[in-house]
Amino acid sequence: MVSTLVSRLLGFLRIAVIGAVFGASGQADVLNLVFNIPNNLRKLLAEGALSSAFLPVLTRTHLEDPSGEGSRRIVRQLLGLQLVLLIPLLLLATIFAQPVVDTILAFPEPERQLLAADLFRFLIHYILLVSLAAVLMGTLNSHQSFLVPALAPLLFSFAVIGSVATFHSRWGVFSMVWGVLLGGAGQLLLQVYPVKKRGYSLRPLFSLRDPRFLQILKHWIPVVSTASVFAVDQQVSLFFASGLADGSGSAMTNALVFWQLPFGIFGASITTVLFPLMSRQVAQGDISGAGRTVFGGLRALALLLIPAGAGLALLGGPLIAVALQRGAFSASATRLSARVLAGYSLGLFSVGAFTFLQRFFYALGEYRTPLLVAGITMATDIVLCLILKETVLAVTGLAIANSIAFTLGMVLLLMALRSRIDFSPLATLAVAIVKALLASSVAAGAVLAVRWVLAFHGLHEWWRAGSSLVSLGLLCAEALPALVVLVGTYRILGISVPSLLRRDSSAVMGA
Known part of the structure; x- marks a missing residue:
């Protein structure tokens, strides 16, 4: 979580540098929306989908073959699979960049479409680097090693920040291209030594005869299908945003x-740590223990993500202003981004719980249910996007549609679990959600009280002045009392925040 926090803070700095240099519309819109294409493919072909398919099998192989030979063979085969799949894909994407971009983005100006295709030809190659890095990340996670994979994204942010800050005057938006590619290479290289230290070879193996590897492929196809549903869904949202008012795409990005900060620190970290544990419990036949881990993880997610979502919705404007509003990034861009952030924040817990429940189904070896629910979620999101984007909500409607759709998906996955695990801990989850909502309301009251005092002294909407030390101090004046009130309310309600952050599942259950 600490590594993720630092990574997200660097992510803020990266976005702040891009916003200050390129603004929040025009070329920045093109840059942000084009980068989201390989970023979505990363989730599809690399980290999420790949690790979900091979981590349970790799964990089971560790138990069945203590010599490690089977595990080492699987990793080499995965590296070979990535090369066989991605190199032809990247060649085709480079050749047909303009038709691809014209299909998935709809900028009103032809020159932006041309710029988008030129950027795409370079940025798409990030996929190969991050996909190979994902194999190494999953390998380390299967050995309960989480620190180095969590540190790897830091190199990406450093590379992008340095490249844009140093070369933007010479290369313009293409200065980010070299930062992205160098950062992807850094993410890969950082994990090479700890993986090789565990006895793994990084020489690709092109073979389909290993039954365990065939099992991974059998799992990977439905997992990729599920992930592709969400990749398509997000790309459809970006397509809608590119056709709305100037700056809508950058507002979403x-x-x-900001939404990814609590999601990464709490949601992704809890899922990353508990997924190997659930896979191990299922491999050992301990379904009841895996069920307890599921509800313990959901309870922790509720107690952490519900207040975080409320905080982002209430403090979005000040947060974005302090972090980004400088140079070409205007107060109107801050206001628009804050509205979109509030829409996404409504579904912060739902998305975290949805992702976590998906991983449990994968640990069980069940892939049809997540795929079906993913399809329903995507269809709901697209229908709501089509409706809400035509209202006064505009791009904010796209964020609200996403939150509603994932809340429905979370409920459907929970319902699908009824026949698989003991549901008696559901009552404790419901109590945790009520406590989280109550504590969030009290903390929100503290923010509004401080805000009233500031307005009384002539500091109404003080964030419009943009980023400065004074603005940072005023943001702390609003946020810190609310944090203290939140922790105090949790203590009164019998919830220990430090125990929520412990790594073992028993602490998560008993928090």
Whole structure:
């Protein structure tokens, strides 16, 4: 979580540098929306989908073959699979960049479509680097090693920040291209030594005869299908945003950076740590223990993500202003990004719980249910996007549609679990959600009280002045009392925040 926090803070700095240099519309819109294409493919072909398919099998192989020979063979085969799949894909994407971009983005100006295709030809190659890095990340996670994979994204942010800050005057938006590619290479290289230290070879193996590897492929196809549903869904949202008012695409990108902070620190970290544990419990036949881990993880997610979502919705404007509003990034861009962030924040817990429940189904070896629910979620999101984007909500409607759709998906996955695990801990989850909502309301009251005092002294909407030390101090004046009130309310309600952050599942259950 600490590594993720630092990574997200660097992500803020990265977005702040891009916003200050390129603004929040025009070329920045093109840059942000084009980068989201390989970023979505990363989730599809690399980290999430790949690790979900091979981590349970790799964990089971560790138990069945203590010599490690089977595990080492699987990793080499996965590296070979990535090369066989991605190199032809990247060649085709480079050749047909313009038709691809014209299909998935709809900028009103032809020159932006041309710029988008030129950027795409370079940025798409990030996929190969991050996909190979994902194999190494999953390998380390299967050995309960989480620190180095969590540190790897830091190199990406450093590379992008340095490249844009140093070369933007010479290369313009293409300065980010070299930062992205160098950062992807850094993510890969950082994990090479700890993986090789565990006895793994990084020489690709092109073979389909290993039954365990065939099992991974059998799992990977439905997992990729599920992940592709969401990749298509997000790309459809970006397509809608590219056709809305100028700055809508950047508003979505900027909002998601802030949204990803608590999601990454709490949601992704809890899922990353508990997924190997659930896979191990299922492999050992301990379904009841895996069920307890599921509800313990959901309870922790509720107690952490519900207050975080409320905080982002209430403090979005000040947060974005302090972090990004400088140079070409205006107060109107801050206001638009804050509205979009509020829409996404409504579904912060739902998305975290949805992702976590998906991983449990994968640990069980069940892939049809997540795929079906993913399809329903995507269809709901697209229908709501079509409706809400035509209202006064505009791009904010796209964020709200996403939150509603994932809340439905979370409920459907929970319902599908009724026949698989003991549901008696559901009552404790419901109590945790009520406590989280109550504590969030009290903390929100503290923010509004401080805000009233500031307005009384002539500091109404003080964030419009943009980023400065004074603005940072005023943001702390609003946020810190609310945090103290939140922790105090949790203590009164019998919840220990430090125990929520412990790594073992028993602490999560007993928090």
